[in-house]
Amino acid sequence: MKKYLADLKQHSDALFVLGYMLFPLLALVVAVLGFFMVLGGHKIIGVILLFVPTQVFLYAAFWAIKNRKLLLEEK
Template identity: 50%
Template sequence: MKESIKALKANPEALFVLGYMLFPLFALVFAGLGLFLIITGSKIVGLILILTITQLFAFGSLKAVGTRKRLLAEQDTGTGR
């Protein structure tokens, strides 16, 4: 399991999919679900979704994009461009 996570962190294409597509989509879905729960009366659960789960996906997206940019910069300097 640890080896596959390390391989995922070293692959810019996988980080692109996570950082620009999946994590923002999940953040949007959970934010919408949290808003729906707040409107329908489940305020505590809705706030938990918005304040924790949505933020985890948003910050995870930023971290994946930053890691991808760092990997691409290392590849560019390593090839002599």
Template identity: 60%
Template sequence: MLKKPETLFVLGYMLLPLLALVSAIVGLTMILGGNKIVGIIVLVVVTQVFTFGAFFAVRARKAALLQESDS
């Protein structure tokens, strides 16, 4: 399922970047609201996980498309 280019497209270009944006907004809201430590953790760790996941999905999609065109 995670080898299909269509699934990787949805993950890499839509779902994971949207989750990264939402987690960045939540982290900034927490920092401005007074929860500085938890907000920084959410902003740095959770946002980066979603961002790197999106990059991984885009790279995996590119590799799957190249492999599909070679066959």
């Protein structure tokens, strides 16, 4: 896993896709799902979905964007 992440940090295109497309889209989907679960009566699971996985995906997006900027500055 560490080797894969080290290889991923060397490809700015992959970091672009992860940081600007995939992780924000996943965060949005999970947030909408959590919101609908709260509206549907499943408040505990909905709030957990709103906060935990959404924040993880947003943190991962910021991580990918930061590493992409650092990689492009080195080149």
